[in-house]
Amino acid sequence: MTIAAPVPKTVGTADIPVVYLDSQDYSRFGDLLRGASKDDALSALFLDLVERKNRGEVIFAISMPVLAEIFQYDADYRDTCFKKAEAVEQLCGKYALAHPARLVGAEILSAAAGRGMLDSIEEVNVLSSERANGAVSINER
Structure with missing residues (x-):
């Protein structure tokens, strides 16, 4: 597993490390999720x-380079691609695979709130409400 040096991100008062995994890690986790790997140690790690x-x-x-590498779609390996995406979603959380337009919109709202242009702002969810609430599985697409 390749892990870049953690970059502290301040959230509230706590420093939370930001970790970037290698594309091979997501591929191996995807294999676990599709049942192609029975590695107990890897499963426990995931x-x-x-x-x-x-x-x-x-x-x-x-x-983006890691996304491009792991999501090279081939119709013969459809399930493999979807399970890699599911591994990314499970690890990266609510910001995984968000549509770029939603990311830009969230940044604009955040910038406007930061400059006092908005009275208040609730947490902006960059995923659709269905994906954010877990109602839509990556396999259903």
Whole structure:
């Protein structure tokens, strides 16, 4: 597993490390999710990483080059591609695979609120409400 040096991100009063995994990691986790791997140690690691993310102990980020590498779609390997995407979603959380227009909109709202142009702003969810609430699975697309 390749992990870049954690970059502290201040959230409230706590520093949360930001971790970038290698494309090979997402491929191996995708294999677990589709049942092609029975590696108990890898399964335990994946579950531990997801739990750490869920507890707010770490932020898993993903770069566009890694996304481009792991999502090279081939119709013969459709399930493999979707399970890699599911691994990214599970680790990266609510910001994984967000549509660029929603990201830009969220940044504009955040900037406007930061400059006092808005009276108040609630947390902006960059995913659709269905994906944010877990109602739509990556497999259903």
